[in-house]
Amino acid sequence: MQSKPYKVATMKRRSLPAAAAALTAAIVFFLSTGALPAASAIVEHTFVVSQVKMKHLCKETLVTVVNGQLPGPAIEVTEGDSVAVHVINKSPYNITIHWHGVKQWLNCWADGVPMITQLPILPNHNFTYRLNITGQEGTLWWHAHVAFLRATLHGAFIIRPRHGASSYPFPKPHREIPIIIGEWWELDLAQVGWNMAHGFLFYFASASTINGKLGDLFNCSGVAEDGYVLDVEPGETYLLRVINAALFSEYYLKIAGHKFTVVAADANYVTPYTTDVLAIAPGETVDALVVADAPPGRYYMVAKPNQAPLPDTQTPEYTTRGMVQYSNSNSHGAMQRSSRGAEEEGDGGPSGDVPVAPEMPDTHDTITSFYFHGNLTSLRHQRSSLVPVQVDxxxxxxxxxxxxxxxxxxxxxxxxxxxxxxxxxxxxxxxxxxxxxxxxxxxxxxxxxxxxxxxxxxxxxxxxxxxxxxxxxxxxxxxxxxxxxxxxxxxxxxxxxxxxxxxxxxxxxxxxxxxxxxxxxxxxxxxxxxxxxxxxxxxxxxxxxxxxxxxxxxxxxxxxxxxxxxxxxxxxxxxxxxxxxxxxxxxxxxxxxxxxxxxxxxxxxxxANFLTCGHDDNLVPDELYLQTKKSGVSWINGV
CATH class of the missing domain: 2.60.40.420 (Cupredoxins -  blue copper proteins)
Incomplete structure (x- = not known):
């Protein structure tokens, strides 16, 4: 079942409290920015949270997902839109959804943190999140704010300028593509979350993923796992909206034979910065332009986690890779593993069916991340805010x-x-x-x-x-x-x-x-x-x-x-x-x-219809508390 967005030109009828809150937020935004009201839409999605079986590495695993997808559906809106997400919880866990990076201006009720901003959505219960998207544009994301379950409950949240892609402060791209780096777990994630909160450590993922695919560095009985493939046309420019949805690792991302021009981070424009490697930690987003200017062929897109060197504890962390493939290059279906391995750089264009692999930073190279983040500065833009000089x-x-x-x-x-x-x-x-x-x-x-x-x-x-x-x-x-x-x-x-x-x-x-x-x-x-x-x-x-x-x-x-x-x-x-x-x-x-x-x-x-302790449609607090205690999972973890 796919999440279906609906856009309409006029606002839907609302209850008086909701309408008053929305009007207040709109007035504040217009007064503070001097912006004139523009036509906006209501974007609706239905998120059905359920458990499905997915097979990787020769093993079926029961995973909790939205609408049967991993990653979950992308929410795409225009700045100024309103969003309604109807969450139907058919999973066995208490659930909330956090809209990571969305400001929630005068709307903290919709932030989606269990027992911080709301009661969790109980199994077989529903809840609707209503968001007003004002004063932001760029790449954000949504995820469950439930311990460890965000590994499989997440997706992109993309906010486009209200005047269209022509108003980007960089060349209009040919296409825009979300790239979500994640992890594949073969464990009961809710149980892992409880164990970690109670001092039982040392649980690790089985693989890393790009857009939910493990890639050909992993195999099942000798058959390579499918990898993500990005088809490009020579000479065109692509905007990669990169999201790190992983639980444990910062990643380095490279595409052999290509460079990135970073243009935004966390839905804020940056001074264009050209580099051959992105560093992205859990929770971060990076928008980067890639020009398809290499000789036609196939090029590995590699995501490699880093970790602190000894004497730090060394943990299993996995490199994964997808493919950038030119539209007129030779393609025989499944990705093939380079005989030179993922650590070698091709010395020019691809040779035959062997894709070019980039040279990656060392696993223990953390200084590359330090310099990457240190080299980014804000772009002077109409949405730029002034840094407070006086500190209270x-x-x-x-x-x-x-x-x-x-x-x-x-x-x-x-x-x-x-x-x-x-x-x-x-x-x-x-x-x-x-x-x-x-x-x-x-x-x-x-x-x-x-x-x-x-x-x-x-x-x-x-x-x-x-x-x-x-x-x-x-x-x-x-x-x-x-x-x-x-x-x-x-x-x-x-x-x-x-x-x-x-x-x-x-x-x-x-x-x-x-x-x-x-x-x-x-x-x-x-x-x-x-x-x-x-x-x-x-x-x-x-x-x-x-x-x-x-x-x-x-x-x-x-x-x-x-x-x-x-x-x-x-x-x-x-x-x-x-x-x-x-x-x-x-x-x-x-x-x-x-x-x-x-x-x-x-x-x-x-x-209206918010999940409060006094709401007739919900369990009374004592029943809710006892149900959570019976499940053996703590409130801090949100389940």
Missing amino acids: ERLFLVLGLGSICRKGQSCKRGDTNETILLATMNNVSFQLPAMTTPLLEAHYYHTNGMGTLQELPNRPPRAFNFTDPALIPYGPKEERLEPTSRATMVRRFRHGAAVEVVFQSTGILQGDSNPMHLHGHDMFLLAQGLGNYDASKDVARYNLVNPLVKNTVVVPNLGWATVRFVANNPGVWFMHCHYEFHLSMGMAAVFIVEDGPTVDKSLPPPP
């Missing part, structure tokens, strides 16, 4: 791992089964409070339970050499820093506050990078660096003129990144690492943005 609040957030005792207050640390390993910010791991009302609803109605929240600390409880590689292995130095705690960490910001956050990666039990994602807002990436952040010298490096604007910022391996954002979108917004294992282990917090002084700067009430 500053946070220094140290990202790392830690542990709590499985039983009691005292236990043996280090390499022992007496502890549960957690991911932390400023030495605290996020957990949802013992309440059955979503935080957004409790915040809006000022109900009980908000008093149990703990303020996210401005800084870590102690200073140390955050990036000391000696902290990565278990040992006496690491064990002194390992003890941590769990809490529902929130940070409140007055409306309009300019906030600066320094994200500092650490070496505590790992030296990973951290793709940090903030819901409801974009962030200005002012600077990044390796080692420990030092304000006395690093502030001078801040780019306050044209910094990259992102919703997901990669904090480098054993390094730091500084961002600023304006807290002007009232609501309760999740902020977390987009590595799924870090999120399930608690590397998250909630940012609460208060209402402004006027109605048009305040969060409207929940829309």
Whole structure:
């Protein structure tokens, strides 16, 4: 069953609360941008979430998907449109859908985070998300905000300019193609999510994918898996909308014999940047132009994950590849594996049936990612926002791992089964409070339970050499820093506050990078660096003129990144690492943005038919809580 978009020229009739909310959002946008109202459409999709069997690597696996597809259906809209997505949950899991990077201006109710912004959609229940797409254009994506299930529940969300492709700030492409990098799992993903949240680690995917296909580096009984094939015409320009939907890995993407011109990232235009390799972490999107200017033939498109070098734990991570094939080149159906392997660069055009393979960065080459992100700057564009110069609040957030005792207050640390390993910010791991009302609803109605929240600390409880590689292995130095705690960490910001956050990666039990994602807002990436952040010298490096604007910022391996954002979108917004294992282990917090002084700067009430704890059509809170407990999966994971 395919998702069917419907476009109409006039607005549909709505209930009064929904119409009032939409009108308020429209007025705010037009007043703030000076834009004149233009004809818009309502785009409708139906998402049927169900389980189907898919066969790869000689094994049938039961996977949870939307409309029987992997990846799921793409949502394509024009800036200014409204979107209605009717989610019909025929899976055995509680589900929410998050619209990753969509600002949700005055519409936090539709952000799709279980028990943060809404009750989850229970099995055999339905829910409709209504989104207003204003002030954004480019490549975003949607995914389940359910631990690990986003590996199979995801798809592209493409916003085109209201004046058409001719208004792109780059040459109009011949075609636009989503390229979704993902992973293939042969495990029960919901169970893996529960296990990770409870300290049982070491679960890994079986393969990597491009647009759901494993490619010819993988085989079933000697027969190569199908790979993604992009057919191109000589001389034409193609816009690749690249999305990393993987759970665990940042990827390098290359096409043999071709270069990319990066023109956007996270639905924000960038100064055109030419490179032969893209670096893209989970949660990120990159728009890149590719000109089909190589000799006619076949060229491998290779996606290779990177990971931190030793002494970091080395995990199974898989390279995959598809094909770029010229329309007049020799094609005999299935892709064939190059006898030279995926690591060799062809010395010119293709030879016979052997496609050209690119030379890829080393698995442990993380500096290529550092320079790729550091070379991107914002394009001066009509939608460009000014960087806040004056800062109202500053946070220094140290990202790392830690542990709590499985039983009691005292236990043996280090390499022992007496502890549960957690991911932390400023030495605290996020957990949802013992309440059955979503935080957004409790915040809006000022109900009980908000008093149990703990303020996210401005800084870590102690200073140390955050990036000391000696902290990565278990040992006496690491064990002194390992003890941590769990809490529902929130940070409140007055409306309009300019906030600066320094994200500092650490070496505590790992030296990973951290793709940090903030819901409801974009962030200005002012600077990044390796080692420990030092304000006395690093502030001078801040780019306050044209910094990259992102919703997901990669904090480098054993390094730091500084961002600023304006807290002007009232609501309760999740902020977390987009590595799924870090999120399930608690590397998250909630940012609460208060209402402004006027109605048009305040969060409207929940829309009609919203899933609230008092809604007659839903289970009462106690029943909902007991059902979730019975399923054995925690609220933080959203199932």
